[in-house]
């Protein structure tokens with residue numbers, strides 16, 4: 220294990236003679252300070268590269284060593300840091316006239332591996348960019364998908380589904396890199412016409428194993444060459460709209476990088492062991508390079524121009540903190556099957572053992588293509604497995620929500636029943652007290668009455684529709700914005716229902732089923748029926764939902780079975796497992812059928828609710844009409860009786876006795892209640908009080 224400090228070099232980009240004259244900075248071989256004698260601002264680094272230096276010098280200062288160590292099995296990371304237009308891309312990528320750190324590293328990498336005859340090597344490359352905090356595969360732009368970072372014991376931190384290309388020559392790498400470059404996000408700002416709008420990570424994975432010995436340990440190391448986007452000030456770059464958004468993402472992730480470096484420079488122990496690597500994709504991917512298992516070098520690009528003195532100062536502060544960060548690099552040797560080289564060794568050996576023909580070059584190319592195809596199919600399989608895994612997790616989550624909903628429905632059902640019982644009791648109490656009589660009438664009632672009911676009960680149409688409207692799924696019920704805007708009166712009713720499992724959901728459900736103002740006048744029977752229908756429908760929907768979920772789970776299981784552990788792409792699956800595919804299709808059709816049934820049931824329920832509401836409305840009106848008719852009629856009867864006689868006949872007295880008793884107990888006993896009622900009503904109209912009514916009756920029946 221090698222304990223080493225992050226190597227930090229500063230590279231100054233060329234500026235005009237006029238700017239040089241005005242520059243506030245003085246530069247020596249390894250330090251930079253402010254010219255002003257009164258200022259003590261001075262920084263010391265591993266190396267300082269003046270404006271006239273060449274990239275090869277910067278490369279040889281440290282990166283060359285890191286590349287050589289990567290071949291020996293040590294991870295390595297080199298990144299260019301600095302404000303926009305300071306020369307990062309020029310340093311890392313360079314130009315045909317002056318190749319950058321990346322082409323120089325690639326060239327060295329192949330040269331060193333070819334010189335080492337004792338080991339065999341397998342090199343692969345990948346190229347990604349982090350644009351607005353999304354990871355994009357520059358070698359597979361056609362996928363248009365955002366990649367995710369994962370971590371496991373075997374592979375450590377890795378970007379799942381990132382295309383890796385096995386490469387056999389520097390030319391091949393540079394071609395692939397050019398391809399990736401053409402998809403990179405670059406835009407013009409006031410400071411740089413070709414400004415990088417994303418961080419790019421060029422990665423080489425180097426696997427090697429001993430050629431001769433039986434030692435099957437494989438060394439796997441990673442070399443990251445990173446071209447960061449530059450920190451920028453919107454006032455200077457003139458960034459607006461998309462550029463501004465990009466700029467803010469760039470600055471945010473660079474700030475996280477700065478924080479990580481600062482915390483590491485202060486010591487991990489001082490941070491309670493917590494370093495915020497996860498705060499940005501950049502720091503998460505570069506985590507091993509920052510205080511971990513890697514040799515790391517930072518090339519900090521600056522400009523000595525006076526008008527950028529503040530930005531330069533801030534870059535120098537970052538670089539000087541990085542100087543205090545130490546890493547622990549060690550050779551990465553593994554004996555598990557994770558190493559591609561190990562898994563492919565047999566295949567490579569087979570290909571090698573083939574007799575060399577005159578077309579040896581051609582067979583080498585074929586060999587490489589074969590390996591690449593295998594690698595691609597493995598990566599694709601890995602990606603699909605990961606996606607399935609995520610889908611399974613989401614499925615489990617959905618199931619959990621469904622179970623919670625089922626519980627809620629159950630609770631609600633029991634509460635609705637309970638509330639019905641309460642209501643019946645209330646009605647009976649009211650009846651006992653004789654405040655009013657409840658009668659209910661059935662029959663065909665006009666649908667048009669709904670409008671008048673809505674108006675007569677002072678309900679707005681919107682609220683009426685909400686309360687009597689179609690059944691919403693529970694997730695929507697709970698989240699429904701409309702619930703959040705319930706009136707104060709509604710809030711009170713929520714309080715009343717606070718003992719329920721989910722007050723919001725309950726308020727909605729109870730309201731939808733039973734509009735409060737209608738409920739007061741609604742006969743018990745009608746209301747209970749509609750409640751039962753609603754409950755049954757809710758249960759029916761739940762059953763449908765559960766069946767759909769079960770089917771989906773079955774599909775997932777089948778998919779997992781189909782893709783299995785053997786690497787193969789989907790097209791081969793179609794060919795090999797038509798039975799499974801047919802089953803999946805059948806299940807899919809069943810799901811569609813259930814969905815259709817569900818929506819038609821929903822429609823039926825809506826219709827039922829509408830009809831029930833209309834019936835309630837009409838029943839209320841009928842009751843009101845009957846009451847007024849009857850009272851008029853009774854008044855007349857009373858008048859006639861007063862005219863004809865003053866005292867009750869014994870028969871009438873007996874009936875009155877029975878009638879009053881009935882009045883005080885159960886209005887629905889099977890007795891000639893119309894007659895009793897007439898007499899009872901007459902007394903009632905005289906006294907307007909049931910207690911008085913009883914007194915009066917007692918006066919007529921002193922023996923009782």
Ligand SMILES: Nc1ncnc2c1ncn2[C@@H]1O[C@H](COP(=O)(O)OP(=O)(O)OP(=O)(O)O)[C@@H](O)[C@H]1O
Nearest residue numbers: 232233303304305306307308309411414415448449
């Ligand atoms: N050392 C150098 N020698 C010659 N030209 C340079 C040097 N450094 C930078 N330049 C030139 O300056 C311009 C800006 O450089 P470059 O694009 O590399 O900056 P950058 O830091 O990558 O900017 P951004 O962060 O906006 O992408 C380019 O035209 C580049 O050729």
